[in-house]
Amino acid sequence: MNRPHALLDVRDLVVRYGPVTAVDHVSFALDAGETLALNGPSGCGKSSTVAAVLQLRRPEGGQVLFEGRELTTLTERELRPLRPRMQPVFQDPYGSLSPRHRIRDAVAEPLRVQGRWDATAGPARVAELLDRVGLDPAYGDRLPHELSGGQCQRAGIARALISEPRLLVLDEPVSALDPSVRAGVLNLLADLQDELGLAYLFICHDRAVVRHFADRAIEMRDGRVTEVTRA
Numbered sequence: 001m002n003r004p005h006a007l008l009d010v011r012d013l014v015v016r017y018g019p020v021t022a023v024d025h026v027s028f029a030l031d032a033g034e035t036l037a038l039n040g041p042s043g044c045g046k047s048s049t050v051a052a053v054l055q056l057r058r059p060e061g062g063q064v065l066f067e068g069r070e071l072t073t074l075t076e077r078e079l080r081p082l083r084p085r086m087q088p089v090f091q092d093p094y095g096s097l098s099p100r101h102r103i104r105d106a107v108a109e110p111l112r113v114q115g116r117w118d119a120t121a122g123p124a125r126v127a128e129l130l131d132r133v134g135l136d137p138a139y140g141d142r143l144p145h146e147l148s149g150g151q152c153q154r155a156g157i158a159r160a161l162i163s164e165p166r167l168l169v170l171d172e173p174v175s176a177l178d179p180s181v182r183a184g185v186l187n188l189l190a191d192l193q194d195e196l197g198l199a200y201l202f203i204c205h206d207r208a209v210v211r212h213f214a215d216r217a218i219e220m221r222d223g224r225v226t227e228v229t230r231a
């Protein structure tokens with residue numbers, strides 16, 4: 001299963017919370033431009049897996065190779081320049097944007113935090129990204145609660161893209177949205193993947209969405225991979 005040239009190569013990942021083994025020797029790999037779905041019942045270890053991939057939680061065992069570098073042995077300082085290249089998009093579109101920040105500031109924030117904000121070129125880049133995700137750049141003036149759930153999720157995607165990632169970790173990105181707007185957001189993600197060669201690690205419960213959207217799917221149960229399917 002090891003793929004030395006994969007964008008992401010997860011080997012024998014183990015995550016424990018005290019006596020609970022949430023992720024039990026999980027391995028998978030993901031190439032640029034590819035979508036891997038992660039599904040399985042609540043509590044099977046999906047969130048713990050992606051938290052360990054993103055190094056938001058250091059795993060108790062295994063390796064996470066991203067762009068050929070083993071992340072689990074890097075210090076926080078060594079990880080810092082790599083973090084922009086793997087970005088999360090969360091389930092709750094409102095929860096991932098600060099309620100008091102205007103959309104244009106929320107989209108710009110990752111670059112500010114990374115010390116890469118360019119006050120001359122930055123505003124035009126934010127407007128371009130808002131336009132690219134299907135939002136009128138005038139929406140940049142609004143606060144999150146002035147947008148619909150689907151619009152907010154599009155802003156969240158723009159915020160993830162501003163760091164120029166190679167990998168997006170999508171945690172149920174459409175399940176909190178009205179069914180009528182889900183397809184639009186999924187189509188946007190598919191177009192962005194074609195255009196930018198992004199890889200997606202995609203937590204999803206909806207089998208129809210997995211079949212339509214993912215190249216491969218892994219099914220987890222009790223912290224283990226029980227099935228790998230090619231969609």
Ligand SMILES: Nc1ncnc2c1ncn2[C@@H]1O[C@H](COP(=O)(O)OP(=O)(O)OP(=O)(O)O)[C@@H](O)[C@H]1O
Nearest residue numbers: 017020021022040041042043044045046047048049
């Ligand atoms: N912070 C924590 N402390 C203790 N146990 C935890 C913690 N987070 C998760 N767990 C446990 O680890 C296991 C895996 O949880 P995890 O959230 O990764 O599963 P999941 O598949 O993402 O579930 P869901 O679909 O409900 O989000 C569960 O048994 C859960 O109770």
